[in-house]
Amino acid sequence: MFNIGMSVVSLARFQFAMTTIFHFFFVPMSIGLGLLVAIMETMYVIKKKPIYLTMTKFWGKIFLLSFAVGVVTGIIQEFQFGMNWSNYSRFMGDIFGAPLAIEALLAFFLESTFLGVWMFTWDKMKPVWHSLMIWLVVIGSTLSALWILAANSFMQNPVGYKIDPKTGHAVMTDFFAIIKNQQLWYEFPHVIFGAFVTGSFIVAGASAWMLFRKKSPAFFRKSMRLGLIVGLFGLLGGFVSGDGQMLYLTKDQPMKFAAAEGEYKNVKSPAAWSVVQISNTKEKTASYRIEIPYMLDLLTYHKPSGDITGMDQVNKDLHKKYDKKFGKNMNYYPPVNTLFYSFRIMVAGAGALGMLSILGLWFSRKRKNTIVKQKWLLLLLTLATFGPFLINSCGWIVTELGRNPWVVYGLLPIADAVSPSTSATAVLFTIIVYFFLFSFLGAFMFVYAKKNLEKGPEAIDDTIEYDTEDPFSKEAFSK
Amino acid sequence: MSFLQLLWYFVVGLLFAAFLVLDGADLGIGMATRFLAFNYDERQQLLRTIGPHWDGNEVFLIAAGGSMFASMPMWYASLFSGFYLLLFLVLIALIFRGVSFEFAENAETKKGRNAWMWTNFWGSLCTAFLFGMLFTAMIQPVPIDAQGNIFASFLDVVNPLSLLGGVALTALCLYQGLHYATLRTSGLMRDHAATLCGNLYWAAYPVEVLFAIALYFQTDFFVTHPLATLFFLVVIVATTVWGHIATIRDREWSAYIASTVTLVALVALIFVGLFPNVLIARNSAHTISIVSASATSYTLGVMTVVLCILLPIVIAYFAWSYISQWHRVSLQEVQEDQDGY
Numbered sequence: 001m002f003n004i005g006m007s008v009v010s011l012a013r014f015q016f017a018m019t020t021i022f023h024f025f026f027v028p029m030s031i032g033l034g035l036l037v038a039i040m041e042t043m044y045v046i047k048k049k050p051i052y053l054t055m056t057k058f059w060g061k062i063f064l065l066s067f068a069v070g071v072v073t074g075i076i077q078e079f080q081f082g083m084n085w086s087n088y089s090r091f092m093g094d095i096f097g098a099p100l101a102i103e104a105l106l107a108f109f110l111e112s113t114f115l116g117v118w119m120f121t122w123d124k125m126k127p128v129w130h131s132l133m134i135w136l137v138v139i140g141s142t143l144s145a146l147w148i149l150a151a152n153s154f155m156q157n158p159v160g161y162k163i164d165p166k167t168g169h170a171v172m173t174d175f176f177a178i179i180k181n182q183q184l185w186y187e188f189p190h191v192i193f194g195a196f197v198t199g200s201f202i203v204a205g206a207s208a209w210m211l212f213r214k215k216s217p218a219f220f221r222k223s224m225r226l227g228l229i230v231g232l233f234g235l236l237g238g239f240v241s242g243d244g245q246m247l248y249l250t251k252d253q254p255m256k257f258a259a260a261e262g263e264y265k266n267v268k269s270p271a272a273w274s275v276v277q278i279s280n281t282k283e284k285t286a287s288y289r290i291e292i293p294y295m296l297d298l299l300t301y302h303k304p305s306g307d308i309t310g311m312d313q314v315n316k317d318l319h320k321k322y323d324k325k326f327g328k329n330m331n332y333y334p335p336v337n338t339l340f341y342s343f344r345i346m347v348a349g350a351g352a353l354g355m356l357s358i359l360g361l362w363f364s365r366k367r368k369n370t371i372v373k374q375k376w377l378l379l380l381l382t383l384a385t386f387g388p389f390l391i392n393s394c395g396w397i398v399t400e401l402g403r404n405p406w407v408v409y410g411l412l413p414i415a416d417a418v419s420p421s422t423s424a425t426a427v428l429f430t431i432i433v434y435f436f437l438f439s440f441l442g443a444f445m446f447v448y449a450k451k452n453l454e455k456g457p458e459a460i461d462d463t464i465e466y467d468t469e470d471p472f473s474k475e476a477f478s479k
Numbered sequence: 480m481s482f483l484q485l486l487w488y489f490v491v492g493l494l495f496a497a498f499l500v501l502d503g504a505d506l507g508i509g510m511a512t513r514f515l516a517f518n519y520d521e522r523q524q525l526l527r528t529i530g531p532h533w534d535g536n537e538v539f540l541i542a543a544g545g546s547m548f549a550s551m552p553m554w555y556a557s558l559f560s561g562f563y564l565l566l567f568l569v570l571i572a573l574i575f576r577g578v579s580f581e582f583a584e585n586a587e588t589k590k591g592r593n594a595w596m597w598t599n600f601w602g603s604l605c606t607a608f609l610f611g612m613l614f615t616a617m618i619q620p621v622p623i624d625a626q627g628n629i630f631a632s633f634l635d636v637v638n639p640l641s642l643l644g645g646v647a648l649t650a651l652c653l654y655q656g657l658h659y660a661t662l663r664t665s666g667l668m669r670d671h672a673a674t675l676c677g678n679l680y681w682a683a684y685p686v687e688v689l690f691a692i693a694l695y696f697q698t699d700f701f702v703t704h705p706l707a708t709l710f711f712l713v714v715i716v717a718t719t720v721w722g723h724i725a726t727i728r729d730r731e732w733s734a735y736i737a738s739t740v741t742l743v744a745l746v747a748l749i750f751v752g753l754f755p756n757v758l759i760a761r762n763s764a765h766t767i768s769i770v771s772a773s774a775t776s777y778t779l780g781v782m783t784v785v786l787c788i789l790l791p792i793v794i795a796y797f798a799w800s801y802i803s804q805w806h807r808v809s810l811q812e813v814q815e816d817q818d819g820y
Contacts, residue, residue: 068578071577072573073574075541075573076570078545079570081555082548082556083563083566084560086556086557086560089552089555089556090552090553092552093549093552093553094775097545097547097548098549098778100548101542101549101782101785102789104541104545104546105545105785105793109535109542112538116530116532119531171774421560429564433567433571437574441574444582451587452585
């Protein structure tokens with residue numbers, strides 16, 4: 001085998017990042033869209049207006065597309081642990097395998113079975129029962145997120161384990177400790193709310209685009225409002241859970257916290273919050289800082305006082321703690337600039353989405369519905385469709401890169417986790433194939449979703465009457 | 480070996496068998512879209528029979544992989560890293576097949592739909608073939624180091640036994656799919672499926688004989704488990720005959736059960752033949768056994784409790800989804816129904 005000059009570790013890391021980020025485009029999309037479709041069908045059950053049934057079927061088609069891509073990319077994730085990270089699997093198998101198997105038994109069977117029923121029983125089941133099927137799908141995909149995050153949380157904050165002295169592997173001692181892991185209960189709601197936001201903004205943004213083009217305004221106005229309401233709720237939930245998570249990080253993974261804030265030195269109270277900065281990772285200093293006084297304390301501790309531990313101090317502590325086991329050459333500094341800006345894109349992006357939701361809801365209110373006139377807002381909302389994807393990815397970058405240099409925090413460095421038997425060539429080859437495959441799948445899914453959107457609700461139900469009135473007439477505006 | 484270790488070896492085998500029996504039929508239907516159906520509507524008629532179920536059936540594979548990871552992590556780690564490229568190809572085939580159902584429905588042009596139908600066919604065929612290769616490559620002695628890493632060469636993966644295994648599993652999945660089609664379609668399709676299946680059965684016997692010969696030369700099954708290996712080989716041939724006769728006599732349920740038993744017997748042959756090991760090393764000191772691959776008894780205990788609670792519930796609604804949607808799909812229904820596949 002020839003040498004391609006790249007290490008298996010960095011290639012395997014790249015592959016994992018690439019496949020995970022791609023998979024995580026479609027997972028929140030299908031969880032979120034599933035929720036919206038379930039809400040739409042429930043409204044049909046309650047209000048019995050045909051428009052809600054059309055909405056369910058219309059957005060259901062896009063939901064099914066995202067589900068299909070989400071499922072197939074998920075299969076890669078499950079086998080990748082064994083393929084690229086066999087030493088990780090050996091070290092963690094006793095703990096990691098259980099949530100993964102439970103995910104299949106409890107969640108995947110639930111979602112795929114009832115999705116199959118939902119797709120083919122429109123005329124065979126009473127609406128109430130039929131809507132129950134989609135709710136079961138949503139519950140299934142939420143449970144699947146819970147279990148995979150239980151596994152991830154262990155890697156962030158190992159609990160309920162001991163190290164087997166004979167093999168050096170981690171073994172489970174307390175299953176309930178793994179489920180009760182504090183990290184999980186900060187991470188899970190944050191991820192789920194993020195998924196709700198993703199689905200909501202796909203509905204809202206796509207509707208805004210159709211409103212911009214003046215297609216079926218009554219239908220898309222209703223869809224957009226539903227999307228924005230659920231999206232706003234999701235953003236609020238994401239804000240509250242994310243806030244708790246950051247406070248928790250100061251104690252549990254101070255390095256990640258300090259890097260996300262770009263603080264090298266310890267900061268005495270009152271701590272200022274830097275909006276912009278460029279960190280020099282070699283000299284470990286920050287320049288070009290723009291700061292807001294007191295803000296970091298307010299953000300972190302919700303009061304204008306409190307000390308922040310900087311990266312240099314954390315680095316010293318970590319060396320003291322782990323040098324015996326992992327040697328003096330470990331680098332505990334994560335990629336600071338990446339973390340700093342990923343964190344800011346995530347927070348600022350979420351804030352921008354929140355503002356857009358409020359504006360969109362305001363201009364589309366029943367009394368004075370002038371949304372079709374606000375072209376700038378409709379265009380911004382269209383762009384917002386892609387916002388959650390960026391925000392979600394940034395969130396994961398902070399979480400996963402911030403754990404540097406560990407695969408399992410404090411227990412297993414990344415370099416020790418990779419498969420010894422795979423060659424760099426093999427990993428590079430699969431990276432290239434996956435890349436083209438993902439681009440291909442993503443492109444097709446986007447094109448098909450767009451086609452469904454442009455066909456409009458008339459393709460589902462050509463007898464719809466709710467759209468016959470001219471939305472630009474005086475009567476429509478005065479309503 | 481503890482009872483729990485034995486139990487989980489059995490569970491992993493059972494999940495793989497369930498995957499082959501249920502999703503094997505889906506793969507067979509995918510292949511049959513080119514052997515049985517002559518236009519788009521007929522292909523839809525075939526795919527409609529598995530439309531609501533294939534996704535759930537595939538979960539048995541995910542459950543099998545997950546259970547392997549949880550109960551025997553050393554097996555999971557060594558197997559999947561050792562047969563890296565083969566498994567990678569399986570995943571690619573599964574991915575293409577998986578999206579083809581939804582994409583075919585969304586494609587608007589005839590050309591586009593046709594392309595996704597071909598994707599479904601090749602995805603199904605390759606999945607079955609590559610899985611057959613993986614299963615039969617896995618039971619042969621391979622170079623394993625002291626840490627359990629497999630350094631498999633090309634010939635460890637591609638050899639007479641694994642190629643025959645690929646052909647055999649492809650054929651068995653195709654038969655399974657055709658039997659399923661006779662149960663779930665009506666009209667000409669049902670008759671065609673039965674006729675084709677009856678004719679194809681003649682090809683099974685030479686493959687089975689060659690498979691048994693290759694098994695003798697390439698594995699230690701006849702040395703370590705002579706009686707059990709012979710027994711399962713006889714079962715496989717006997718159920719093939721049974722399926723063949725039942726097909727000719729138009730006993731569709733009997734034929735479906737026969738080919739189901741064949742698939743289960745194949746998995747049993749492999750799992751019993753490997754027992755008490757999971758991967759055979761050239762240097763027998765490095766052979767990985769159930770005991771050395773196994774998770775701790777605590778983890779196995781937790782998993783057993785979870786399994787006992789969840790499995791009955793899963794089986795109940797899984798069966799309900801089949802029963803509630805069980806009907807013969809007619810060509811007419813497909814043509815009338817715009818929403819379905």
